[in-house]
Amino acid sequence: MIGKNVTCSDLNAPFKALLDDKDFTSKHQHLSKVLHTWDDVVSQSKP
Numbered sequence: 001m002i003g004k005n006v007t008c009s010d011l012n013a014p015f016k017a018l019l020d021d022k023d024f025t026s027k028h029q030h031l032s033k034v035l036h037t038w039d040d041v042v043s044q045s046k047p
């Protein structure tokens with residue numbers, strides 16, 4: 001990974017992992033909504 005250009009999707013991977021974690025999303029539903037919104041924003045901002 002070192003030396004490669006980091007893309008939006010690489011940065012987004014941790015968010016995806018959290019969103020896919022049912023235990024996390026059930027404990028942090030307010031956060032989950034924010035992350036989903038963030039995910040939408042990131043997806044729409046891609047060229």
